Each structure stands twice: as structure tokens, then as C-alpha cells.
Amino acid sequence: MQFHPEVAHTPRGREMLANFVLKICRCKAAWTMDSYIERSVEEIRREVGTERVILGLSGGVDSSVAAALIHRAIGKQLTCILVDNGLMRSNEVESVKAIFGRGLGLKLNVVDASERFLKKLHNISDPERKRKIIGTEFVRVFEEATQSVGAAKYLAQGTLYPDIIESVAIDGNPAALIKSHHNVGGLPKRMKFKLLEPLKQLFKDEVRAVGEALGLPKEMVWRQPFPGPGLAVRCLGPITGEKLRILRDADAVVVDEMKQSGWYYKVWQSFAVLLPVRSVGVMGDERTYDFTIALRVVDSQDAMTADWTRLPHELMAKISSRVINEVEGVNRVVLDISSKPPATIEWE
Numbered sequence: 001m002q003f004h005p006e007v008a009h010t011p012r013g014r015e016m017l018a019n020f021v022l023k024i025c026r027c028k029a030a031w032t033m034d035s036y037i038e039r040s041v042e043e044i045r046r047e048v049g050t051e052r053v054i055l056g057l058s059g060g061v062d063s064s065v066a067a068a069l070i071h072r073a074i075g076k077q078l079t080c081i082l083v084d085n086g087l088m089r090s091n092e093v094e095s096v097k098a099i100f101g102r103g104l105g106l107k108l109n110v111v112d113a114s115e116r117f118l119k120k121l122h123n124i125s126d127p128e129r130k131r132k133i134i135g136t137e138f139v140r141v142f143e144e145a146t147q148s149v150g151a152a153k154y155l156a157q158g159t160l161y162p163d164i165i166e167s168v169a170i171d172g173n174p175a176a177l178i179k180s181h182h183n184v185g186g187l188p189k190r191m192k193f194k195l196l197e198p199l200k201q202l203f204k205d206e207v208r209a210v211g212e213a214l215g216l217p218k219e220m221v222w223r224q225p226f227p228g229p230g231l232a233v234r235c236l237g238p239i240t241g242e243k244l245r246i247l248r249d250a251d252a253v254v255v256d257e258m259k260q261s262g263w264y265y266k267v268w269q270s271f272a273v274l275l276p277v278r279s280v281g282v283m284g285d286e287r288t289y290d291f292t293i294a295l296r297v298v299d300s301q302d303a304m305t306a307d308w309t310r311l312p313h314e315l316m317a318k319i320s321s322r323v324i325n326e327v328e329g330v331n332r333v334v335l336d337i338s339s340k341p342p343a344t345i346e347w348e
């Protein structure tokens with residue numbers, strides 16, 4: 001094939017694939033999320049036996065669904081660990097604790113590793129180095145956390161199929177490597193755990209279907225994706241506590257306005273990016289020389305391709321004026337109007 005029938009933008013692409021697979025090859029459409037759950041539960045039980053599993057829970061859709069699926073298979077043998085890496089959004093740790101602590105009855109340990117991550121990231125601006133450092137540090141924190149959990153043989157992750165395709169050089173072609181997702185290409189070469197990745201054959205829409213079939217709450221299943229390396233890949237250039245504070249505050253405004261206007265669940269992702277660019281502005285009678293926030297809002301089916309969302313001007317105006325007025329250190333908001341490809345969704 002000299003084109004991509006599988007991407008959302010190809011007219012009648014799904015139909016072409018369906019004709020080929022179902023009519024020409026005569027395959028049966030037996031792939032349902034219920035059968036996927038049943039099969040996965042069996043496979044997980046068989047693979048894990050009586051061993052313990054730890055899972056890094058970020059509160060995102062992928063790790064949450066992976067946790068619920070593995071919990072269904074092996075119950076108390078699973079311990080979830082939430083690493084506060086200092087790169088999470090406003091109130092994130094609290095809300096994850098609230099959802100998982102009461103709702104699902106999972107064992108959840110919260111580890112505050114924020115200082116450690118920020119120290120390692122000090123003065124690092126290269127995106128791939130940031131990702132590698134974060135991936136490595138994650139695993140180290142888990143390795144240490146097992147000491148309090150009791151020896152765990154498996155590390156479970158909510159890795160999806162697109163994470164794998166984009167992190168692996170296809171057929172040895174290094175040009176096909178797009179970026180190292182922290183949980184695939186970002187992992188250290190040697191580690192103590194065996195990986196358990198029950199979602200690695202799925203795309204995001206399928207993961208959400210699994211989440212719903214497992215009875216997870218809507219607010220969790222339909223949360224927008226958030227990258228494993230967190231705000232680090234949205235804070236361009238070297239990361240500092242002050243820049244993270246600005247980004248966190250700006251992001252909270254974006255999420256709040258998107259939710260209030262009803263747009264949050266209509267788009268694939270909507271977030272703020274802090275650019276390492278200062279520009280001159282005027283606030284009251286004073287000159288300012290502050291940072292720039294880029295507003296990134298995209299529509300997508302599976303994150304493989306994406307287009308920028310045509311938000312109403314009034315909504316963008318409100319987000320911009322609230323960010324500039326409420327977030328100290330920002331005097332300019334710009335809009336990212338690039339599609340993927342050739343851009344990517346995240347800026348790093």
C-alpha cells in the first residue's frame with residue numbers, strides 16, 4: 001500500500017480494510033472488548049501465578065484501565081504506586097487518591113519523589129534526554145518501592161499499541177522513530193522487573209471501551225490523555241520549579257474553561273504549553289517581560305494523526321484573558337494551529 005487506509009483522514013479507509021479483511025480474507029469479527037477482557041484476565045492469571053505485581057498509576061486513562069483489569073484478574077496481589085514526580089497537574093495527586101482510594105478498593109501507595117526528579121532534570125532541555133531521565137527514574141523509584149510492598153516480580157504498565165509503534169524503529173529504519181514514549185523506548189536497558197502490559201495491543205478508543213466494560217466511572221474513562229513524562233514535555237527548555245508553577249496554573253485555567261464551556265469532552269486534548277520565550281507587554285502602567293503560553297487543542301481518533309480544533313473565538317478569548325490576568329509570569333498567549341503530522345500533539 002502506498003497510503004494509509006487506517007488513518008481517520010482517509011475517506012472510506014475503514015471500509016477498504018473491512019472489505020479486504022472480512023470479504024476477501026474471510027476473517028470473522030470476533031474482537032470485542034468483553035472477549036478481550038475475559039482473555040486478558042485468564043492470561044494475566046496464568047502468567048502471574050502467585051507473584052506480586054506493582055503498577056505505576058498516574059490517574060490517566062491507560063494506567064487506570066490497566067489497574068482495573070489486572071485487579072480483576074489477581075486482586076490483592078496488585079499494588080498500585082502513584083509516583084508524585086513533581087510534574088503532575090494541579091490537584092492531580094489528591095484526585096487520583098480520591099477516585100482509587102474509595103471507589104475501586106485498590107491498594108495504593110503514594111511516593112513523593114518530586115525533588116528527586118527535579119534534581120535529575122536540572123538544566124536539561126533536550127526532549128529525548130528528559131524522556132529518558134524520567135523513564136529511568138520511574139523504574140528506580142518502583143524498584144525502591146517494592147522493598148516496602150514485598151518482592152514484586154512484575155511491573156505493570158498501561159502501554160498502548162501506538163506507544164510501541166512510535167517508539168520502535170520499524171524494520172530497523174531509524175527514521176521511523178518518532179519519539180521515545182517514556183514507558184517503551186525510555187526504559188533503562190537493565191531492570192529487575194518483568195513487564196506486564198495487558199493493553200499493548202489496543203488503541204485508545206478500545207482502552208476506553210474496556211474501561212467502560214469494567215465499570216470504571218465516566219470521568220476517569222473519558223479523561224483526556226496525559227503523557228507519562230507529565231508537564232516536563234510541555235515546559236520547553238530547562239525545567240524549574242517556577243516554570244512548573246506557571247504551567248500548572250495556566251493548565252488549570254485551560255481545563256476549567258474547557259469543562260465549563262462543554263468542550264473538554266469534545267476534543268482529544270486541550271492543554272497549555274510553556275514556551276521558553278519572553279516578550280514585552282504592558283500591565284496597568286507597567287512594562288512586563290514575561291513568558292508565553294501556547295494553547296494546544298486537538299481533535300484525534302487515536303493520536304496517530306490529529307488536527308487543531310477550531311474552538312469558538314469567544315472561548316479562546318476567555319482562556320487567553322484569564323491566563324494572562326490570573327497567572328503571574330505570563331503576558332502572552334498564542335494558539336498552536338499545526339496538525340499531526342507534520343507536528344506532534346505534545347511539543348516535546
Ligand code: XMP
Pocket residue numbers: 179180181182183225226227228229269303304340343344345346347348
Ligand atoms: P504525540 O506528541 O507523539 O503524542 O503526538 C501522541 C499521544 O501520546 C501522548 N504521549 C504520551 N503518553 N507517554 C505517554 O503515556 C509518553 O511518553 C507520551 N508522549 C506523548 C500525548 O499526550 C498524545 O495523546
